[in-house]
Amino acid sequence: MVMTFGHRIVAGIAACAVLGTGMALGSSPTARADWKGLTEVSHSRYVVSSDGSDVSVTTTLTITNVDTEVTPESPNGRWEYKAYTVNVPATAQNVQATSGGAPLQVTLEEGSAADVRSARIGFPKLLYGESRTIELTFSFPGADFRAKDTTRVGDGFAAFGALAQGDPGKVRLEIVAPSDMELRSSRGAFAPTKSGGDTVWTAEEATVDYGIWSFVVLRDPKTADERRVEVGGSRVTLLGLPGDEDWLDFGEGLLKERLPAIEALTGLPLSRQITVYEDLAAESAGNYGIDLAAGVAGAPQQLDRTTFTRQAVLAGFDEGRFPERWVREGLASFVTHRVSGEGETDLVEVDTGDENAQPLVAWGEEGGSSSAAEEEYAYRAAHGVLRILLDDLDDEAVTEVLSGALSGESAYELPGSTEGIAPTDQWRLLDLVEVRGGNTFAADAYLDWVLDDATKGRLDGRAPTRRAYSELDEKDGAWQPPRPLRAQMAAWEFDEANASIERFADVAALAGELQRSTADAGLAVPRGVQEAYENAEGPDAVAETLRETDELLDSLTRVVASAEDDAGPLVGIGRRLLGTGGDLDRARSAFEAGDFDQLRRELADLQGERERAGRLGMGIVAGAAGLLIVVIGVVLLLRLRRRPVRGAPPRPPSSAAPGWGPGGDSPAPARVSRDSDPGGRQLGQPEQRRPPPQSPPRQGPPGPDPSGRPWPTSEPPPQRPGGQWPTSN
Template sequence: MMLASRGRLVLGLLAVLLASGFAVAPPAAGEVRAASPDLTLVGDARYDVQPQNRRVRVTFDLVATNHLQDTATQRFYYDQTFLQVQAGTTGFALTSATGSPSVRVTKRTADYTNIRLTFGQRIFSGKSASFRLRFDLPDPGGRAGRDVRVGRSLVSFPAWGFGSSSTPGGSVTVMFPSGYTIEVFGGAFSAPATGPGGTVTYASGRLADPATFSAFFLADRPASYVESTATAKVAGSDVKLTVRSWSDDPAWGTRVTGLFERGLPVIASEVGLPWTRTGSLVVQETVSRTTGGYAGLFDPSAGRIEVAYYADSFVILHEASHSWFNGALLTDRWANEAFASYYALVAAAKLKEKADAGTLTPQLRQARIPLNAWGAVSAAAGTSEDYAYAASLALATEIGKRAGPEGLRRIWEAAAAHEGAYQAAGGGAAETVPGAPDWRGLLDLLEDKTGKRFDDLWRAWVVRDTEAPLLDARATARSDYNRLVADAGPWRLPGAIRAAMRGWQFDDATTLMAGARAVLARRTDVQSAAAAAGLALPNRLETAFESSDGVAAANDEADAELSTIQAIVAAANARPATTGPLEQLGLVGAAPGAQLVAARAAFTQGDLSAAARGAASARAAWAGASDAGLNRALAAAATLLLILLALVGVASSRRVARRRSSLERRGADL
């Protein structure tokens, strides 16, 4: 993912380069006009780029013509005139084949320089005279965004045509030494011609109105870089900075190094996240061409930031903020650009750096797009790109006001940990999501971590028309979810519900929540049944409800618990109020009361199988006590009868034996 910054959030090169409001065209109405209608100036202007001297040498070969006509009593002539040339020009010289002409500056403004041309001769009616005006457009140095830069690495300057208003003729020629890649903005030139030694010449041809002709040249060529290193202390880590500035622009390196050294620690403190990048962060000077028309471009995969030579403090701090907002923390381009701009302004304020992020003007609002429609970094973007930069910052500002600094830090901490919204109640390990949050996940985190609403901002700034119904469905589902959370009390909702809410699968979430609500109703039934039975409930139903199987597991558990409660109640109901002899006999060796106590204890401990078995045994013992007593009594009676019969038999046998013995003795006596 490539992150880019607009120069003052305006793409048009002239607005980017000429940040001071420099006049790239001659003033429409100067304080002194170039020449009266009766005296015309027509000529050829040549601009010679001289990087070795850090200047553009301008030569204007002009012809001054007096169009007045003498009368019988008067002769008319001109011996001077006025001309407006670019601001900041120096080294004026005026020469002619005749006379002793001279030139003098009469006024300087930020937009132009007014000069007096003294011809050193009289130009009478109907006569013309030729002159050569020479002056320089020097590179003044200083401000990075200055309008005229002439060096080995970069050349930028405005080229004007000169002459009398509405007077055709003349031309503009611009000559560059070899090696530059040149762009021309404004003006009409033929295809450039390459001359001896690789010099490149642009020629306008004959001009219809040279006084209104203007162009702006931007040229760069492969630079030799000077590397410097520095170390910034960022969130307790030493961050190595490698700053690569053009060899002829050391001021850029000094300025950018200082801002990164001071800015990164402030941004880290405000964002509240540690520094996680490894290796050196490389910051390299460039022109906007190499950054696709942007004043800054961050390539997080390479750890390299390209910053335009003219970038101001806001752009530099914006790029520094991309060390965090680079696609790893947040997914969407608008969110990364929004908060890179937001923290750039926060840091600038704390560092007391002047930072101009631009404003969302009525003109930009006419190019409005939903921020979700903002495409990837592109050199072909236009006003919509400028709108998106300004609008995303406006949105981030509103979010920051509503969330507060600490609220934002909580959100970034959660996003960095891949922590999703809709966390389970009661703490525990956070549930994570794959990847960084997109616009949906960011909205959920904002509302979850701050307890405030942000969906109105999403409707106003973010979503496309086709995405707006999602916000409606979300509002309904979240209301249902919040009620369900309240109804569940200490219970955590099934993970499938939270996952569906995080994934914005609101139809699925609604179906799952209906099932969960039915389980909570059954929880009431189970609680009532247990209370009526004097039983303490185990936590099995809660565990099942919170499990991965959720509603289905909870319903099965509710069935099991209700069935076990009914078994225990049935066992208790089977216990006789009083026991007769038969019941007492039937219960000899059984302990249904102890079994019921054990069953109740097993239920409370969550062992439903043991509870059901114990209750069934106790119920069966009490219910069968009478029959068991009768059976035992009959068995005892039968046993006694058998014993009596056996005793009778033994006694009878003994009598018979005694009688036989007696008879045998009698016979012996006989």
């Protein structure tokens, strides 16, 4: 009866050894339930060509039976082995084994995964203390693109699981490839050595408990098929495996679809020219290539929309922008999910009893000591935390957070400011989520998912300091608190920040009051005053500036008010004649420009003009009054001269009037009084008219008044001595 024993298979690809033992009764060697009585020394060598030829493999393995354990089943402590089984690629061909120059029987059987088969090597029984050296050789081509078998071999590329089985310190794995090809491995450190035109990559440290196993990817970038994609402000170069046009078409179409949405969500185009290449890594997403310094990321050769998008987003992150791995991986997954609705939709539940659970702050970089299960947990957990932080925010708030994070902005500066630019570590990200995103529960997510006992203490005192900062920010109105305080908050220096809040409290109140007073006056805050407050290193100098500004504002508003109500009618008349509106405008402009010396001159000029306007107004009013008196006197005098003499007969027309010359009518009949007049005449008697007084004889012919004026109409024409003036024919 033969029993076999085997090593575990890792990630569905790792090769495993299965040992066959023979069992006999009595004192014969018996079967064993484990394989700890066998030592293994091995050297495996994989040779890759650049032209796509099959990979050739040679493994030299020496096994020794050292098992002496006495058990009830084997009281003599003797065991024997008759077979050895090892996994080989599913596409393996010409699998042959020899020992001491003699061929051994090899039987290929179906493996436990799509990319492996079991090769069982039979040999005569191996007794205690005996050793056997086996040389196993085979070659393998690659499977088709996107086949379940992850082995790929082509022009300028190869990807496969490499195995060297043996005890720690007694195993060696070599990968030989043209020097133009680059190598990446899922685990283990490979040291390169030049050998002619090839590079020999060597690993000697065990990566699994049965030796060295690693999935390796080799590629020559120069052989890649290239395609450039430009969308909006983003530029992407795609590098596909030679002959894989389907991957290039897929990548181009996906980028054109999603890059506009990514730019809209993050508020930024991809920060630089990036490259996405077709990556053959077969394990978890963490083993896809990423070179942030060069802006290069690998995307799966499977047409996976989620992982492709996520890797493109990662490539756009500046090197050093996100120091913690969980932050950049979580952000890339969140952006992918937000723009597409794809990706992990169920949040990971924290399970402290899960052996793979770990605080995200402890998640190391790629190629570290984390197991595949720990990597898987950390990827999902990082995505889950970012969704807790950002899922409930609308797109505008998400954009404010993401654009700030991608630009390295401080949450305590205005969006777009270059002040305080620094890497967005996990602490600054928390500030952005709370300040710009308004998520008041973000710190709780950090306590549950991110921080360990050593880092949780950084949250102590943060909440009360942030409340005090917010109160000061309310006092100073629309302005930002002084720069030293903002920097202390961004650096999480809360003791120093509390001291600064106390120092600047009074100055903040002055700043808020000045803004309100200026707005009430319809003016803008003087240029430079806001900057003086926001950049103040201490409170004293800026307090003096704020008080000076407030005093000048008070003087200016009093002058403006005086001008608007004209300060009485006399000053108003003078100002209208002098035209002081331009002076007021210059004073306002000088105030808003922060030119206080010019403002003082303008205010002094306005005060002088006010006095001059008052004097001018008084002079104008006095002159107007005098002129009015003269005009009134002239009018009265003229009216008096034109009034008729009381009791004088009316003046006839200037030509010979009836009743005044020969041939004229008789004078009008005398008015008869009904009663006696005061002169004692009888009532009803004709009133006797007294002849008009005669003027002295006029010398010379009649004519106009020598003054040129017509004769007064209140006097009759002068009589000529002895009769009437002759009439002209």
